Amino acid sequence: MTVSGLHHVAVICSDYETSKRFYTEIMGFEILAETHRPERNSYKLDLLVPGGTQIELFSFPAPPARSSYPEACGLRHLAFSVSNIERETADLTAKGVTVEEIRVDGLTGKRFTFFADPDGLPIELYEE
Template identity: 60%
Template structure:
């Protein structure tokens, strides 16, 4: 594989299973502002599938299933650690989340990149990160 033609091109989507579909749907669409691409109820699975998009085209699939088991995320459990969103202006996004009643950790500075970042959680406690990307990288 050459550097100009990597095996993996980009992240297409991240799938999330919600314990309360309506609550998580509101959080990801209204609070975080993701765009709804499609929404389907799958009768055979008694499950919703909601396709959401970020501005760059990356998608988040939000699922509901009857009685999903909880997934530990704290203390640091093995597996996916968190989902990070690039933002252009950390202060604006943090203020918006706080205005919606979302608890946000204090903003920190990445010791290696010098960029600001912070963490918050979705309604099911999934750790989410805001990463203030350089203007050309947003």
């Protein structure tokens, strides 16, 4: 098998309009497609992350809550690279997002921080 890259990450949200606003207005991701699936009472929103990866944002009636933060078995967090972590955390804070203190990765010496999406999914910013 030869993998050529990461195509998408799927995220299930509890409140579609709140998460749609978060990922488009707060995170700034471009909408590629929005599909309503009436047979599932569900929406699917395809978002473009700079660099070509996509996020598929799904809504379903009454999805189960995430087990714990962030050490539940499975996907731990989403991480996005940024060139200036202070600028990005200031922008998030100005938009009402609570951002953790900037830390330094002991293995790489790179700076990073975490915040959460509307459902508490941990999101990391990792400085290039």
